[in-house]
Amino acid sequence: MRMTNSWKRMHGAAVVVLFVSRIKDFIFPLLLTFFAGGTGTLFGQEWIFPALLLVLFLHSLFSWLFFRFRLEEQELRIKQGIFVKKRRYIQRKKVQSVDISAGIIQRTFGLVKIKIETAGGGMVPEVSIIALSKDDAEEIRESLLYGAAESVSLEETDAVDEDTAVEKTREEVTYQKKIPARYIFYAGITSGKVGLFFSAAAAIFSQFDQFIPESFYESTVGYILDLSLWFLVLFFFLIAIIAWVGSTVVTMLQYGQFEIKLINKEMIIKRGLLEKKQLTLRPERITSVRYTCNPLQQMLGFWRIYIDSAGGGSEKESFSTVLLPLGSKTMAEEIIHHIRPDLQMEPGLARVPKRAARRYIFRASWMGWLLAVAAAIWVPYGSMLFVLPLLLTWLGWTQYRSAGLAEDHNKLVLQNRLISKQHAVLPKTAIQSYTKQYHYLQERNQLCSITVDILSSSGGREFSLRDLDTEKGKDLLQWFSEPAEQKEVPAD
Amino acid sequence: MTSRPLPSQKISKKALSVWRIKGAIEALVYLALPAALLIFTIRQDWPVWIVSIVLPVIAVFAIWKAWFFPAMTWKRWRYEVYEKEVELRRGVVITKHTLIPMSRIQHVDTAQGPLYKKYGLSALTISTAAGIHEIPALAEEVGQDLRDHISRLAEAEDSLYSRKEADADDE
Numbered sequence: 001m002r003m004t005n006s007w008k009r010m011h012g013a014a015v016v017v018l019f020v021s022r023i024k025d026f027i028f029p030l031l032l033t034f035f036a037g038g039t040g041t042l043f044g045q046e047w048i049f050p051a052l053l054l055v056l057f058l059h060s061l062f063s064w065l066f067f068r069f070r071l072e073e074q075e076l077r078i079k080q081g082i083f084v085k086k087r088r089y090i091q092r093k094k095v096q097s098v099d100i101s102a103g104i105i106q107r108t109f110g111l112v113k114i115k116i117e118t119a120g121g122g123m124v125p126e127v128s129i130i131a132l133s134k135d136d137a138e139e140i141r142e143s144l145l146y147g148a149a150e151s152v153s154l155e156e157t158d159a160v161d162e163d164t165a166v167e168k169t170r171e172e173v174t175y176q177k178k179i180p181a182r183y184i185f186y187a188g189i190t191s192g193k194v195g196l197f198f199s200a201a202a203a204i205f206s207q208f209d210q211f212i213p214e215s216f217y218e219s220t221v222g223y224i225l226d227l228s229l230w231f232l233v234l235f236f237f238l239i240a241i242i243a244w245v246g247s248t249v250v251t252m253l254q255y256g257q258f259e260i261k262l263i264n265k266e267m268i269i270k271r272g273l274l275e276k277k278q279l280t281l282r283p284e285r286i287t288s289v290r291y292t293c294n295p296l297q298q299m300l301g302f303w304r305i306y307i308d309s310a311g312g313g314s315e316k317e318s319f320s321t322v323l324l325p326l327g328s329k330t331m332a333e334e335i336i337h338h339i340r341p342d343l344q345m346e347p348g349l350a351r352v353p354k355r356a357a358r359r360y361i362f363r364a365s366w367m368g369w370l371l372a373v374a375a376a377i378w379v380p381y382g383s384m385l386f387v388l389p390l391l392l393t394w395l396g397w398t399q400y401r402s403a404g405l406a407e408d409h410n411k412l413v414l415q416n417r418l419i420s421k422q423h424a425v426l427p428k429t430a431i432q433s434y435t436k437q438y439h440y441l442q443e444r445n446q447l448c449s450i451t452v453d454i455l456s457s458s459g460g461r462e463f464s465l466r467d468l469d470t471e472k473g474k475d476l477l478q479w480f481s482e483p484a485e486q487k488e489v490p491a492d
Numbered sequence: 493m494t495s496r497p498l499p500s501q502k503i504s505k506k507a508l509s510v511w512r513i514k515g516a517i518e519a520l521v522y523l524a525l526p527a528a529l530l531i532f533t534i535r536q537d538w539p540v541w542i543v544s545i546v547l548p549v550i551a552v553f554a555i556w557k558a559w560f561f562p563a564m565t566w567k568r569w570r571y572e573v574y575e576k577e578v579e580l581r582r583g584v585v586i587t588k589h590t591l592i593p594m595s596r597i598q599h600v601d602t603a604q605g606p607l608y609k610k611y612g613l614s615a616l617t618i619s620t621a622a623g624i625h626e627i628p629a630l631a632e633e634v635g636q637d638l639r640d641h642i643s644r645l646a647e648a649e650d651s652l653y654s655r656k657e658a659d660a661d662d663e
Contacts, residue, residue, distance in 0.1 A: 310621070432622035435590040437583070453622040460622030477591055478496060481577055 007068040007079075013109040014067070014131035018060035020105065026056060069129055071143055076116070078127060090127060090144070094118045096285065096310055098141045100278040105131075107276075112137045116144065145266060145280060175262035175338040179325060184255045187304065187326035188248030190296045255325040260335060267339060269321065279321060285309045287430035287454040288461065289323070289343040291332060291423040298421060303332045308456035343425045346413040349404030355445050356467035357400045363466075364396030365389050395419070405465055407476065410484050412452065414465045424463050428484040430454045436473040448473040452480075499572035499579045506611045507629030508566050513607060515558035522554050571627050573642060576649070578618060580625060594649040596620045600642045602635045618642065 023030065033049040059082070067080040076090045099115040106113055114137045117126045129140075256273035262283075269279045288308040297304070305324040324335055329345075336344050368389035375382030402417035412431065415423045431452045438448040449466040450473055526547040532538045564584045572579045578597070580590045598621060602614040614635035616627040630638065 432596045432620035433590055433592045433625065435588055437586050437588040439586045443587075453620075455621040460620075474496070477589065480591055480593070481496075483576075483593075483595075 007070045008136075009068055010064060010129060011109065011111050011131040011133065012064070013105060013111055014064045015060050017103070017105050017113075017130045018063055019057055022056040022060055023053075026052070071140055076140060076144060078129075088127060090116060090118055092144050095144045097279065097281045098144055099280065100137050100141060101272075102276050104275070110134070114140060116140075141280065146264065172264050173261060174265075175260070177260045177335055177338075179255075179258040179260075179327060179331075181252075181256065183302075183326050183331075184252055184258060185248065186300070186302060187255060188251035189244070190294065190300070190302065190326070191247055191251055251325070255322065258325055260323070260339075262338060269323070271322075271325075281309050281321070283339050286340055286343070287427065287456060288463070289336060289340065289425045291345055291425075292420050294420040297326065301328060302326050303329055305332055305335070308454060308461055310455045342410060343427065345423060346406045346425065349406050349413065349415055350472070351404045352400065352465070352468045353447070356403070356447055357397065359442075359445075359447070359467050360400035360403070361393055361396035364399060365392035368392040403465060403467070405468065405472075407479055412476075414452075414463050416465055426452065426454055426463065428480075431480065432460070434477060434480040436477055438470070438473075442467065443470075446470045450476060499570040499581045501571050501573075503566065503569045503571070503627065503629045504613055504631045504634070505566070506613055506631070507569075508562055510607050510611055510613065510629060511562035511565065512558060515562055519554035519558040522550050522557070526550050566629075569628075573638065573645075575645060578625075578642065580627065590625060592618060592620060592625060594642075594646045597642065597646040597649075600639045600646070602630075602639050604632075616642075 030049065030052060033052055062082045063080070066082055066085075068078070070077045074092050078088045078090070080086050080088075096117045099117070100112050101115070102112045109131070110133075111131045112134050113128060113130045114132065115126055115128045129137075253273045253275075255271050257271065259270045261268045261270070265282065266280055267283050269277075269281075271277050286307050286309045288306075290306040290308075291303050292306065293303050303324070304322065304326050307321050307323045309321065323339070324332055327335075333344060368391075372383075372385045372389045375385040379385075399417045402415060402421050404415045406413040410428050412426045412428060413424065414426070415421070431454055433453055435451045436448050437451070442448055446469060447467045448470045449464060450468065451462055451464045453460045453462045455461075526543060529538070529543040529546055533540060533543045561584065565582070568582055568584055568587070570581045576594050578592045578594070580588070580592075582588055598619045600619070601617045603617060604614045608614055608629070612632045613629045614632050616630055616635050616638055618625045618627075627638075
């Protein structure tokens with residue numbers, strides 16, 4: 001099963017994957033030429049569309065032809081490029097995370113895609129091999145993460161024993177947690193995505209009239225207007241339900257069969273029903289643990305956990321990784337206990353001072369009040385809109401109630417709320433800089449805001465807390481100035 | 493709690509001249525709006541009150557931006573380089589006080605635009621893994637010395653840190 005140390009091409013299916021992604025990239029030019037070619041009025045050249053397709057296909061074909069990779073003892077080498085030849089050597093020690101996933105095309109051919117993230121250095125921080133066999137991907141992953149030293153010693157052992165030896169030394173599972181499907185379902189039905197889906201669905205429906213023949217429109221629209229109020233209410237209700245169900249299904253597909261495994265101090269997160277995703281990262285590289293819950297989830301006692309790390313994470317999750325899609329507090333505590341026991345949720349937070357409350361309320365609601373007053377003056381029944389600032393005032397109050405912090409020698413905990421509550425636990429060593437800031441009004445009230453930034457795979461991520469006591473802000477400056485305590489190596 | 497001294501080092505006074513030139517250019521851009529309004533008032537018979545409100549407001553803003561704001565920014569800027577950390581304190585409306593430990597600093601650069609070059613100034617940028625911090629307008633020699641100084645300290649701190657890490661790995 002060991003890969004020969006020679007230059008290898010990806011599986012031929014890579015051409016299909018490349019071709020599809022090229023088509024995605026060029027979708028607008030393609031559509032334009034397709035329709036223009038069809039009617040023959042805009043350009044009058046029907047060959048542009050097929051020619052463009054052919055060029056994209058040839059480009060995919062040659063990209064595949066010229067893409068080669070080779071696994072060495074200390075590094076993975078890649079050469080690629082049709083006209084400009086590029087070589088990349090990814091050193092084992094620079095690897096941050098290895099992500100194995102399989103899209104629909106890969107799964108059709110029984111293949112996987114591997115994505116390797118490396119520690120910056122100004123270059124593109126990641127490299128992908130988009131179609132290769134599972135065995136090859138596993139070997140690259142093992143070699144890059146666990147090192148050549150182990151595999152060299154394995155090569156020396158008897159060939160017959162090799163497989164069992166591999167199992168013994170490499171697959172030492174110290175922790176395994178599967179998230180039950182019902183929690184993924186709860187995550188779906190309580191997610192804030194409902195709102196997003198709602199607006200998306202509304203946007204789509206609002207475009208619909210363009211596809212309906214005009215005669216139909218003229219004959220029916222008057223009737224519809226008669227029923228307008230009921231119709232609209234029902235219509236939006238329907239959209240809301242579709243959106244709700246839709247987002248739940250998407251969540252189930254994305255996070256279904258969620259599993260966390262700890263193997264030889266590497267953490268592996270697997271998820272996805274249709275598209276399997278697998279992410280490997282090292283717990284000691286975690287730079288933040290964020291426990292979040294929206295008001296609904298808070299009422300039900302559910303938490304979601306995101307982690308940032310130096311490397312890892314995908315764009316959709318704004319460069320963070322979901323460690324727990326949704327679960328009870330006990331589940332959250334249990335998982336973190338096994339992954340990073342030093343980054344547990346902090347029960348004893350110091351709240352921001354009382355005098356900060358009106359600043360929180362003002363920030364949340366001033367726009368609402370302004371809008372409501374304007375509406376009350378100029379719009380009939382506009383005073384109904386006063387519900388809005390009242391709600392926002394309440395929101396500001398809960399934001400104030402949620403805001404708090406705690407610190408000890410090794411970590412800083414910041415809790416705040418926009419709508420969802422976020423409880424961020426940051427290891428002190430991960431914090432890159434600390435800024436305390438205030439303006440005149442804050443200074444008069446002896447208040448200040450603080451910001452810290454940490455390394456995440458996108459570069460930096462900022463965490464802030466507003467309106468804490470000035471003295472506390474100064475203390476924290478001093479706290480940050482003192483080095484973190486020598487970290488205890490967690491016992492296995 | 494020991495009270496920390498605030499950072500004490502000022503940036504170069506020449507910063508004022510550069511910022512005022514920049515401010516003046518910016519002010520000209522802002523003044524384009526009342527200028528356009530003036531043309532409309534004359535050519536298109538727009539009511540006079542529009543331009544007579546907008547012009548003074550923009551003019552005051554432009555003067556503030558080009559003259560007073562640079563002075564205040566310069567006056568407020570302080571930095572201090574310790575053995576273990578760099579501290580920055582600046583800001584007119586919002587005062588910002590930042591602390592960057594040496595162990596987090598990845599690299600230090602000096603940069604010079606044409607205006608800075610003419611006045612013998614350079615800006616010092618301090619990069620961490622999460623972001624970039626800048627000390628603007630230092631005299632060229634000061635900037636270079638500071639850059640070398642910080643990068644030496646950061647390097648020392650870094651090797652100390654990696655030694656500790658290696659020790660931890662051995663355990």
